[in-house]
Amino acid sequence: MNEDYPLFAQDFTGRHQDADPGGRTFRAGRVARPDSRNGSQVVSASACRSAAARLLVAMLLLAASGCARGKSAPPPQSVHWLCMGTTAAVSAPAGQSARVQRLRETVGTAFAEIERDLSIFLTNSVLNAVNAAAGDPTPVPVNIHVAAVLRHALDVAKAGGGAFDPTVGPLMALWGFRSGSVTHPPAAAAITETLERVGWRHVRLDLTDPAAPAAALTRPGMRLDLGGIAKGYAVDLAYDRLRAAGDTDFLINLGGNLRAHGVPGAGRTGWGIGVRDPFHGDRILGTVALREGEATATSGNYERFVVLDGVRYAHIIDPRSGRPVTGVAGVTVIAPTAMQADALSTTLFVLGPEAGLRLLAAFPGCQALWVLDEQPVRTVSSPGFVMR
Ligand code: ADP
Numbered sequence: 001m002n003e004d005y006p007l008f009a010q011d012f013t014g015r016h017q018d019a020d021p022g023g024r025t026f027r028a029g030r031v032a033r034p035d036s037r038n039g040s041q042v043v044s045a046s047a048c049r050s051a052a053a054r055l056l057v058a059m060l061l062l063a064a065s066g067c068a069r070g071k072s073a074p075p076p077q078s079v080h081w082l083c084m085g086t087t088a089a090v091s092a093p094a095g096q097s098a099r100v101q102r103l104r105e106t107v108g109t110a111f112a113e114i115e116r117d118l119s120i121f122l123t124n125s126v127l128n129a130v131n132a133a134a135g136d137p138t139p140v141p142v143n144i145h146v147a148a149v150l151r152h153a154l155d156v157a158k159a160g161g162g163a164f165d166p167t168v169g170p171l172m173a174l175w176g177f178r179s180g181s182v183t184h185p186p187a188a189a190a191i192t193e194t195l196e197r198v199g200w201r202h203v204r205l206d207l208t209d210p211a212a213p214a215a216a217l218t219r220p221g222m223r224l225d226l227g228g229i230a231k232g233y234a235v236d237l238a239y240d241r242l243r244a245a246g247d248t249d250f251l252i253n254l255g256g257n258l259r260a261h262g263v264p265g266a267g268r269t270g271w272g273i274g275v276r277d278p279f280h281g282d283r284i285l286g287t288v289a290l291r292e293g294e295a296t297a298t299s300g301n302y303e304r305f306v307v308l309d310g311v312r313y314a315h316i317i318d319p320r321s322g323r324p325v326t327g328v329a330g331v332t333v334i335a336p337t338a339m340q341a342d343a344l345s346t347t348l349f350v351l352g353p354e355a356g357l358r359l360l361a362a363f364p365g366c367q368a369l370w371v372l373d374e375q376p377v378r379t380v381s382s383p384g385f386v387m388r
């Protein structure tokens, strides 16, 4: 595994980078061959093995964010820290150091709260209390965070025909994403056996009393893993708290799950987010501009993976086959909320562009870009996904 600390889903190695405006726009079905862009600062995953390196990289990457009208506009400033096994950041217009520190306090508290409740790596998390009781049909009390994330996860699971599945935990373990001890791909029989313990339909979420939600996994050995959605929820929680406090003009980032408000400074039009070229860590495919309150998330095959018998497997598993997804290198989603963007990026990675575009129609305000895992590189996007 290319990861040295495991919480939630992935490290941040510049999957999204703030970048200068300009460049190109890719539209649905068009074949695009991205080229190097001036002004972007991107570092490959292999260059970022340590937490310190990742932090440094993220700091460099976020240093020049926003879409400036004029070259003279000062870049926004950011503060970075490590959280949920990835890099967290909050940015605000230049010249607001004290304010950025205050934003970091609020955002950091929200992220820590979600990690405590939803991590599968913290034995005492609320989520793991549900996992520990798998097989017992009596629902275990959960809190509003777990209930909200699980509810959305089950909705997306249903809408996508099981492409997204919050019970993917046993498959993640089987394929070696939870320990370094797996060296060969699992046998077909082991996959079949594990699939018995996977399935969103075996989750009972009891919301009868909204003040006392509870959840149960009806089959023994089942295990919830909300790594494909929890970071998005954490970003939304932080966003809502900042807005409730009257804050404007900020960008929140948790491992490539971003949500923006306002502008990055005087003379700037909005927060511009670079979409990384999955094949060239030092390039971006283009820049997307987030509108007020919008979020973006990327799922990729290039940062977290295992190598089994010399073959590289991405950390997103198709729960219908029990095998890691192939054929897609990355999916970037723009959505009204970060939780939606996060869950959809994972779902659309599994579905691929054809079925994915059909599903996307059911999600108003959501757009997606697929980068297919082939050479020359080919991208497919929904008609409203605009990159400059
Ligand atoms: P990242 O977390 O790297 O940004 P994703 O949001 O796509 O990427 O989440 C991937 C994580 O989601 C995996 O590490 C695992 O915890 C979980 N996961 C893997 N496959 C699925 C799936 N089919 N449905 C739901 N969650 C998944």
Ligand code: MG
Residues within 6 Å of the ligand: 227, 228, 229, 297, 299, 341, 342, 343, 344, 345, 346, 347
């Ligand atoms: Mg996701």
